[in-house]
Amino acid sequence: MKTILFDLDGTLTDSGEGIINCASLALEKLGLPVPDRETMRVFVGPPLRDSFLRFGVKPEDVETAIAIYRSRYVPTGMFENTPYPGIKALLAALCAAGHRLILATAKPESMATAIVEKFELAPYFELLCGASMDSSRDSKDKVIGYVLDKIGSCENVVMIGDTAYDVTGAAAHGIPTIGVSWGYGTVEDMRTAGAIAIADTTAQLLNMLL
Numbered sequence: 001m002k003t004i005l006f007d008l009d010g011t012l013t014d015s016g017e018g019i020i021n022c023a024s025l026a027l028e029k030l031g032l033p034v035p036d037r038e039t040m041r042v043f044v045g046p047p048l049r050d051s052f053l054r055f056g057v058k059p060e061d062v063e064t065a066i067a068i069y070r071s072r073y074v075p076t077g078m079f080e081n082t083p084y085p086g087i088k089a090l091l092a093a094l095c096a097a098g099h100r101l102i103l104a105t106a107k108p109e110s111m112a113t114a115i116v117e118k119f120e121l122a123p124y125f126e127l128l129c130g131a132s133m134d135s136s137r138d139s140k141d142k143v144i145g146y147v148l149d150k151i152g153s154c155e156n157v158v159m160i161g162d163t164a165y166d167v168t169g170a171a172a173h174g175i176p177t178i179g180v181s182w183g184y185g186t187v188e189d190m191r192t193a194g195a196i197a198i199a200d201t202t203a204q205l206l207n208m209l210l
Helices: 016-029 037-043 048-054 059-073 087-096 109-118 140-151 164-171 187-193 202-209
Strands: 003-006 100-108 127-131 157-161 177-180 197-199
Touching: 003 140, 016 037, 016 048, 016 059, 037 048, 048 059, 087 100, 087 202, 100 109, 100 140, 109 127, 127 140, 140 157, 140 164, 157 164, 164 177, 164 187, 177 187, 177 202, 187 197, 197 202
Parallel strands: 003 100, 003 157, 100 127, 157 177, 177 197
Antiparallel strands: none
16 A cells, blocks of 8 residues: 655646736735746745745745735635546545545645545545645645654655655655656656656556556
8 A cells, every 4th residue: 555645736736827816916916027827837836935035026025925815816716726637537546446645735734625625536535734824834845744744654655746846845755756747847857856757647647656
């Protein structure tokens, strides 16, 4: 039996529309330029604090940017989102094979829970683990540490994610990562960070995990 940790944004669901819309609103309200949507794709995955700093938000204004972002994201943006094709079948097959599935996302846990419940993915997961609303647990390595504290072991654990943040966050705990190419990171970045394999389809990922 494997314990399989799944990222959410860009791995299970295509959440770019809602995240980009909310991040654009925050930049606009702070009087900062709003880049094109392709450039804004990098908001999907990394912690919001890091991304806003990258786009010119001053350190003292980051919490304001996050508050503006969440003012739209919680009622609307988080549901501008859809599971990738084949995800539900993938999760069902892994559960049927006896594997243990855990959500491990840098998205705040309450929001992540609402999303997976909305799309009827929650029943496949033993635990739904995410970031805290403050900075105490706001990165992938901290979330994975939180998961390991709950399950008590890192033996036979593998991470599934779409960015280098997933790879390095898991590696901090000695956990290997299989990257997926359909999300918002790049295959090159994931390979450079140390991903042990890259899956191009959910069927290919299932074969790797089985």
